[in-house]
Amino acid sequence: MNQTLSQLEHNGAFIERHIGPSPEQQAAMLDAVGASSLEALIGSVVPADIQLPGPPAVGEAVTEQQALAELKAIASQNLRYKSWIGMGYSAVITPPVILRNMLENPGWYTAYTPYQPEVSQGRLEALLNFQQVTIDLTGMDVASASLLDEATAAAEAMAMAKRISKLKTANKFFIAQDIHPQTLDVVRTRAETFGFELIIDHADNVLDHADLFGVLLQQVGTTGEAHDYSKLITELKARKVIVSVAADFMSLVMLEAPGRQGADIVFGSAQRFGVPMGYGGPHAAFFASRDEHKRSMPGRIIGVSRDAAGNTALRMAMQTREQHIRREKANSNICTSQVLLANIAGLYAVFHGPGGLKRIASRIHRFTNILAAGLQNGGLQLRHKHWFDTLTVEVADKAGVLSRAISFGVNLRSDIHNAVGITLDETTCREDVSALFAILLGDAHGQDIDKLDSEVAADSQSIPAGLQRQSDLLTHPVFNRHHSETEMMRYMHSLEKKDLALNQAMIPLGSCTMKLNAAAEMIPITWPEFAELHPFCPAEQAAGYLQMIGQLSQWLVQLTGYDALCMQPNSGAQGEYAGLLAIRRYHESRSEGHRHLCLIPSSAHGTNPASAQMAGMDVVVVACDKQGNIDLGDLREKAAQAGDRLSCIMVTYPSTHGVYEETIREVCQIVHQYGGQVYLDGANMNAQVGITTPGYIGADVSHLNLHKTFCIPHGGGGPGMGPIGVKAHLAPFVPGHSVVQIDGILTQQGAVSAAPFGSASILPISWMYIRMMGAEGLKQASSVAILNANYIASRLQSAYPVLYTGRDGRVAHECILDIRPLKEQTGISELDIAKRLIDYGFHAPTMSFPVAGTLMVEPTESENKIELDRFIDAMLSIRMEIDRIADGEWPADDNPLVNAPHTQMEVVGEWTHPYSRELAVFPAGSHNKYWPTVKRLDDVFGDRNLFCSCVPMSEYA
Template sequence: MSVPTQSPTSSSIDSNYEETLEPSDTFLRRHVGSNADRIQEMLQAIGYKDLESLIGDAVPANIRLQKSLDLPKPLGEYALQKELKKIVSKNKIFRSYIGLGYNSCITPPVIQRNILENPGWYTAYTPYQAEIAQGRMEALINFQTMVTDLTGMEIANASLLDEGTAAAEAMTMLFNVKSESQGKSFFVSQSVHPQTLDVIKTRALPIGINVVVGSFKKMVPSTDFFGAIVQYPSSDGTIYDFSEFISKLHDVGAKTIVAADLLALTVLKPPGEMNADVVVGSSQRFGLPLGFGGPHAGFFATKEEYKRSMPGRLIGVSKDSQGKPGYRLSLQTREQHIRRDKATSNICTAQVLLAVLSSMYAVYHGPKGLKQIASRVHRMTTLFATGLEKLGYKILSKPYFDTIRIELSKITSAEIIRYAEDKEINLRSISQHVISVSLDETTTLSDVQDLLEVFNENKSLHFSLADLSKKEEWVIPEILERKSDYLTHPVFNSFHTETEMLRYIRRLEAKDLSLTTSMIALGSCTMKLNASTEMYPVTWPELSNIHPFVPENQTEGYRKLFGQLEKWLCEITGFSEVSLQPNAGSQGEYAGLLAIRNYHQSRNDNHRNICLIPISAHGTNPASAVMAGFQVVAVNCDENGNIDVADLKKKAVEHKNDLGALMVTYPSTHGVFEESIVEICNAIHENGGQVYMDGANMNAQVGLTRPADIGADVCHLNLHKTFCIPHGGGGPGVGPIGVAEHLAPFLPGHSLIENGSNNSQWAVSSAPWGSASIVVISWAYIAMLGFEGLRHSTKLAILNANYVAKRLETSFPVLYKGNKGLVAHECILDMRGFKKTSGIEVEDIAKRLIDFGFHSPTMSFPVPGTLMVEPTESESKEELDRFIDSMLCIAQEIKDVESGVLDKADNPLKNSPHTAEMVIGDSWNHPYSRERAAYPLAWLRSRKFWPSVGRVDNVYGDRNLICSCIPMEQYT
């Protein structure tokens, strides 16, 4: 054994001293995919000596950030958990019986652990590539079936953002399909949840709908009205049969929306049997944690005749290349990109992860289990009501399901609330002498005892619950009882043990490609690491068990998180204030444009309703503009994909008197840092308009430049992209907006709770802070990276994109480039030439990538016949090289088709993807080998992902629309 000849010097100890005291779990090295050596190799490949030189050429000098940002020093992963626990422990977890569409429920552990907390489910992308999303889509078919069965309707979509949004979308749909003889008035029953009314009013105003609120019993239907909405059961708990009301509306040509409670529908007559036209609501109480308001899956069910007008996504059943059933997104799934300002809605996402969870809740419990839960909730409520009457109180809401409104004669609501607080219970005060209580799945006999004691001024009862239970336990009248069957499909009647449920969940998960499988290099979608440290706290009780309308003093932890995150996002964007309320990017766009609209109107500039939008813009942009009351004027792009500045200036001057806004994405949708962006913003401001920046490409800006410094007045941020909230298979999303100081008074507010410095009551989501429980993910991301970490991540995103572009450009031309031939954080690969030379189309390339275990980059957006690649900073050079090698192998296959080595009609690209069943089956009639089909590159032998179906037939699926569970025998 060798012995050192001398001790280490003090200077050598000092030089490493600080480094040795740093935490060993720093996050930056976990978040970015490549170490210093690999970074240098990539830089060398694209001709740069260091990152600073690359960024200096890629990002225009006139927008480069000239200072450090005031962000916290980064925390290690362990320290982050400790700090976060300390903050959220300031929240108080009371038993909440507030109701208003939000109820405590039980998330079955088998579902929580294996879906909600499982990256195999939460890191997947929207199922645009059907063949590698069959598991998710089967769960969504289950969701659609669950909704149609329980509501008694004919068709349902794959979820919307929340109940309020679903109601507003339903109103808009009925407005769009109304006859010319119908007026523009829309009736809202006064018993609709107040937060739903807020969202409806917000949506109605810009498009000229007159909202009339009143009693449905006193409403006189006329042709002035095109539609109405009622709540079932009502917000005060009373159950009404709306059959006659709906019939009277139909007599004058008006349609009816029913906002319904899914659990109640297991025992109540479904709205479809009352001839409702649309049924909306939330699936929150089907196993989804309260989460201080979200995320939760809204639902939307309607009649078959409205299937092409229905907003959101629809999962349908088609067949694959082998004639077997295959799920796919149907009809107008991406209609925003097709119809743009003529789209039925700007909704381009769903709440897939939450819809999957609630559908699994129904699968696990089955129809009998759900009815048992509902019956138990109702009997607990009748037990409580009986006890109240014994105490001398009067029940104002009869008949009821789970919510009762109580008249107080000898005591005030404030006094009852104080007694409840002593027992850590939340109730809803309606007025000085009326209080409301909603029971739920978690309510026990002990809870009922505590509630009755609250109404007995926290004194012991002079009777027992056993005495009360001998009284009437069921108060739903027979005419309102459900007689029809529901959830009769085998999937809802087969997996009621945990063993079977676990296997079913795992079976579906195995059919999906997620970030646990490989990189998902989708342009504009930013599919990067969703770190376990960021995700872990989401299901902590301190975050998940809080009702959205609890008193402010119970949410100190949440409010501290919100305040810090808002401050950090302001610093990152350069804006004055941020609203976290929008619960999707589409809602962020909408909220930002409404802020601009309301600002103009506050200055008596009501006429400023022109919105300039480049033709390269994301499809939701023009749809959002129309929803916000703007008239869209398109701006051309030049041959390099940049905004045609001359055309923009011409149109800005032409519409100078009416110019309201410009919607611009930066870097551009074509993946380039446009040099003229400051000039563009100045031109809009000079002509009286405001600049709305779409934050879809913010991953190329963070730490390098800021929207406000560039000249934007408002920008929405996709927290589910840049700030690491996972996509969840197509939702949840979070789309907050940052605004300049002059727009701050026009941020969204809420009528039920104070959520900011402005006094606005207009809202874009049901909950004050939207999908509150998951913004902690973005808080953790920023807290663990700090300024330098965020900036380094952005640089790596730009490096990775340029590395991919450089290595692939000789085989697949890069369509648009910026300064010195560089791209931003994504690049567009042009596939259009291959159709002429080989018959190979962009879809063939996308499907062939599945055989290599990769999800295709964004296909045919923003340019038809192209693939847009965004590798993000989280992917390693090794993973990038695997993707690049796969693309180069595909390029060689195209050459083989061109040269005749491969048959033009029967080749690996045209027949892709290849399932295991296709490859190992007895019959193989193709002129290329099975090995070439399945293992075109050697590394696939050790990490092969097999798609569960062959190429799905889109045309057949639209012509033969099936959007609910198909008979099990069709699988065999």
């Protein structure tokens, strides 16, 4: 017992749990890279003029138990009122079998976007289920695998309508006036940058307007009116106007599919299928279209293809539409979607099946009819004759009604003139309806629910005859066989086993930062104090949320060197868009709205030019030199050419090439010299935190990928959060919100997300991470991330040349391995190496980004030396396999790399290859073997034979 009490207390800290390498392992790795200490390594890698003089003021580290207790006390300030506010958000019941086996399961939430489909077949199948649910409910031909939220989907629908419209000179977009206000807010923001003219009017007046390229209708309006728009859509189609319809998953169980009424695009929120409100998100939006428009759709689409053996296999289809390929010409800038939440919604449909969904929807509708009848019997007037779950009730004493509701622990919608809104949901029970009668009619209301039930059952016309659903729903076997918990548990486990996530092995993806998502960080997201709040509840009921968001914002301000932070963007790409909007609005405020040129280095992430285009900017590419750095001569020339038209530069630091550019401050100075702003992409913040900051370097605005640097898990392709930090002069121009106004926290600017704080319910993850790591722990994390990357680079550079290095031959937190010389010599490509790594039990590094023919490796700080060595050994072993091909031992068209990955079925079948079965499937031994369920995907077949809905279950045998 030689340790002091403070040392014993420190031993319980979280830092050692998050950072993989022990002090002894760090010493061995430092020796391997030729550095005397971690501090010396950082000093040789990071330019001296940008290193912070001291640690950021985010406090000291605390233990997991201390942080959880502190956050629980904060969460307890949130008031868990029953919110019948509606407006696209409803209370739900998440089936416990899904809660435990998916939302709380690292096998699901730590997986990455399925860019390597061979190790992603489980979540791809779950996403295909989600697409099938969307197709069935909307009556459309093809659906995407989710968008960020309903409001974003509406903005994407408008942009898509313009792309596919044959009325090329038309520039007006009509929006029915009873759309949700937050949706209108986000669409307004997007229309402004695109230069579209919006017309907001009653839907009955749409035919009076000319020069429309598109129309947006909401099937059940924001105040509850259920519309049969079939005739109107037919007339609009005759005029070649593109029709988009906002719809609701639960209502579509009972209402006719908009696709069957002629709509071109149907979208909405899948939140009601088992995803808690969470003060606004994350929630998966659904998006569906007609088949002829599929190549113009935004976001990701899962398609059915086949593997090298001819067996059915799934993949992301039509990637040529996307920002990482088409850049500023892409359909959208969407990078993060809402995969985890889409999978919850899809599995909610699997678990309940068509019969269960009809029972839930019918129960909600019946309670709404009962409430409507009782209120009318009590002398109150309803604003609409047709509804599904929402009533707008005319009230004389509105203030009194709202006050009485609060006394009952109930929130009603309060922003409707001379009326209140009530939206019922699957949690509604008899006691709730009685409470609503008491609130609106008085305690002695005298309404008998059973009597009212008999009346509405005999005669209810609340859904118009033409709007009642006629088409079948969810007939595929997957929705009709997993209704017992036993079957559901086994089905989910069967999907999970097909995937490779962080609970199996490291995922060394460059630019993606697949670090530990600690259990202590994840626990609070399912606390009801955070999960149950409506995003538009009164601010005083969300005091805990606002305190947590305020603390997290202040910590992030310290860690970025900025003056203010906006927490609204709910993906990194949306953060880019929001940051560029702030720059655009800033220039306009200074009567410099003509500044619209955005400089982007050739090495940039694909979202950068796509976001710039969305923000109404023209992209000018800046060259990089042979060392991968921004070419200062080219930058000076193009900045000078832009002159007073220069809006900004978008630069990533450390660079996407994996080095700390020595001239970054000079880059900022050149752009500022010509009146431009510096947008520093926060994708690589994991190499900055505690060491330097964008603000200290000289940038004006950055987005932060909380789903990378700050430990929110990737969720198999989302959720994400992309808040933006800004210097003081840009703070007035960050996104605000039209529904929620909180002085000092939200601006008066237009929104980019449906909810004021984006995906608020996942922010506790980042709060916990920063609180448990403290200033010193965060700096240590960045330093060890750099150490791990340099260790991999130093050990692999003799086998695979490291493409770019900084001074002293060092890299930053990631390194790019150049496979091009090997391909030229042997024909083996980066794709072959990526697929062979699956046989070794690893997810591949990032392929062909930012340079074609390369692999970009980012180990993160969470991987210890044992796992790093296992990866290095695999890469060296693969290199020796390549040598055997080069020596002629194996044919170029029949060897372990070009045939990889190898499946169990392949091994037990006839074997004709010139290498052994053992070498094929156990190249690193049999311990903890990961078995892919499919061989290499046939991408060409998948694109030529596009099929994006569920296939017969026999195909999955």
